[in-house]
Amino acid sequence: MPTIPRDKLPESTLALFRDGYEFIGKRCERLGSDVFQTRLMLQKTVCMRGPEAAQVFYDQRYFQRKGGAPLRLQKTLFGRGGVQGMDGEAHRHRKAMFMSLMTQESIDRLVRLMSDKWRAAILKWAEKGRIVLLDAAREIMCRAVCAWADIPLKEAEVRKRTRDFADMIDDSGGVGPRYWRGRLARMRAEKWIGEIIEAVRANELNAAKGSALRTIAFHRELDGKLLETRIAAVELINVLRPTVAVARFVTFAALALYEYPDWRRRLVRQKDRELELFVQEVRRFYPFFPFVAARVSKPFDWQGYHFPAGARALLDLYGTDHDPRVWDDPETFRPERFLAWDGSPFNFISQGGGDHYENHRCPGEWITIELMKEAVRLLVMSMDYIVPQQDLTVSMTRMPTMPQSGFVIADVRPREVIV
């Protein structure tokens, strides 16, 4: 059986930093294959892209998450002991805890909280000259998700907590001081949330039934035990941190409204269906998380190649969302393409693939879509602003990336009738 095509470099870590989001795609093109092997951070790694690769990557007979993600990502982005590194029955049970928070009613409540906080912020922005939308949206998301989850958040700590949630994500792909900033942010957040969980368990702090705080504080593992405090904190942060990160997609949505003014005009007419097409295309088109990692748990053959047990595997999320075999003219921003999308769980995977309950696919996907839709409504319907000269370049080598300026808006005015 032929061996998996090999990247020509003996060690590709530097090439990964140089090619960023395009690292896997470029090599797949060059080698004429959806799969190749290389060495990354001194480890043999199999890189894969495309819907067929995604389908096998999410097949739990062959891949496990334990030992998949590099330790440095666990120490910044995920936290150790969380759902991301679990497999099998234990994963399904832990995942059900997250999915129980995702009822329509609960998502609607979060969107309402975000919307109220955004409307209040418009009045403050109007008094300021310039606003960096990424920072402002992060603060709104942080206020909203803490209120939704029942986490007490004093006014004086809003800025600091928002920064820490943002840094855990922003610095996860960094090295040196950037990595350390992310790691310290995680340590502070785990301490803060850990103390809140203990206070709820000791009945010193009330948390509403069905809230994320109560659900996670009193979640029982398969053996009937409560989660260790540190792990409960990691899981609650697994809800808070990525909700703050929705601000990054909101910033990309604002960039798209600016770069494609026809769409801005179309959205003023407020058709929910069009809003959905627009938001889906923002999630497909702009880069966020580049890859996900797993490990081959059992040797298997796929597309004529042998996958040895123990190999690390990386699935290309960005490259799959830009695969020209699935997405016609993938480098063009065209929301209408979603009218004809087949809804496959493996070809549009910016938040992971497969099934939300059974696999590792992001449980926050509906929250993300609904928060983005509301943010776009607010940007288009509830405020006027100008976009001054600035550097809007989106680097493809910084991971995760964003418009260089964070998207500055100025001269913000609330619309006469705030709907």
Ligand code: HEM
């Ligand atoms: C900002 C937009 C978001 C993006 C781009 C995003 C992306 C992702 C990705 C790529 C994964 C990994 C999928 C995999 O391992 O196969 C993931 C997993 C996860 N996401 Fe999100 N996510 C976002 C928002 C959210 C929100 C709002 C929540 C919280 C409610 C959330 C909670 C989680 C959790 C808990 C996991 C781990 C699931 C598991 O391992 O089973 N995410 N997300």
